[in-house]
Amino acid sequence: MRLRLFLLGVLVLSAGLGTTSAGPASAGQPDFTGEGASCSSGANPVRLHVAVSGLRSSDGMLTLTVYGDNPADFLASGKKLARVRVAATLGTTNLCIAVPLRRSYAIALYHDEDGDRRFTRNAIGYPVEGYGVSNDAATMMGIPSYESARFIAQPGDNRLSIAMRY
Numbered sequence: 001m002r003l004r005l006f007l008l009g010v011l012v013l014s015a016g017l018g019t020t021s022a023g024p025a026s027a028g029q030p031d032f033t034g035e036g037a038s039c040s041s042g043a044n045p046v047r048l049h050v051a052v053s054g055l056r057s058s059d060g061m062l063t064l065t066v067y068g069d070n071p072a073d074f075l076a077s078g079k080k081l082a083r084v085r086v087a088a089t090l091g092t093t094n095l096c097i098a099v100p101l102r103r104s105y106a107i108a109l110y111h112d113e114d115g116d117r118r119f120t121r122n123a124i125g126y127p128v129e130g131y132g133v134s135n136d137a138a139t140m141m142g143i144p145s146y147e148s149a150r151f152i153a154q155p156g157d158n159r160l161s162i163a164m165r166y
Contacts, residue, residue, distance in 0.1 A: 032097065036066065036082025039096035045155040048105070049096045052132060054164035055111055058090040063117070064109040068102045071146035075108055088113070099153075106149035107134035111164060130164040139165070 030038065037043035052062060066082045073079035084097045088111055099105070110119045111130035120128040134151055137144035151160065 030095065031085040032082065033084075034066075034080050034082040035100050036084055037098045039098045041098060044098035044100050046101055046153050047096055047098050047157050048107075048153060049094070049157060049159045050107065051159070051161045052093045052095070052109060052164060053091070053161065054130070054166075055088055055090055055093055056130065056164075056166060057111075057113060058088050060088050060111065060113040060115045061085045061117075062088045062093045062095070062109060063112050064095060064097065064107060066097060066099055067106045067108070067146075068100075069104045074106050074146040074149065075143060081105070085112075085117075101155060104150045104152055105134070106146055106151070107160070107162065108132075108149070109162060127166075130166040132162040132164050134160060134162060136163050 032038065035044065039047045039049070048066065050064060052064070055062070063083065063085045065080045067074045067079065068081040070079075073081075081102070082097055082099050084095060086093060086095045109132050110127075112118070112120075113129050114120060119131065122128050131139075133139065133144050134149045137148035
């Protein structure tokens with residue numbers, strides 16, 4: 001029963017994480033989609049500075065997806081508020097994404113080591129690539145709830161840390 005719940009959770013989690021965006025990222029440049037923008041653009045009032053620790057390699061990209069304040073949208077395919085892809089850095093990758101003001105947010109991310117823009121799993125559904133969730137929300141018995149990943153951010157600079165899980 002636990003394995004079945006875990007596998008179901010992994011499949012749902014990967015549905016939200018593994019969707020692709022239009023166009024490849026420019027070499028070395030962040031790739032923003034949805035309502036996300038560069039923190040230096042001034043396009044959105046909330047700047048999320050995220051330090052992602054524990055990356056096991058600098059291969060591929062780190063894909064970070066931000067969800068808004070609707071719990072039903074969390075990890076749902078096509079329901080992201082914003083997404084950014086940046087080059088992975090061994091150990092810690094720092095990034096910043098500017099998003100529109102919402103009552104709350106949740107983040108899911110994965111280390112796309114093979115660069116295929118998908119959250120890769122093995123034959124039985126276990127993650128092959130690293131992943132993380134805001135608040136380092138637990139994923140032991142399936143996907144985390146929106147409430148466990150939810151955080152409040154104010155206009156201006158907001159700092160978060162997320163640890164990768166492999």
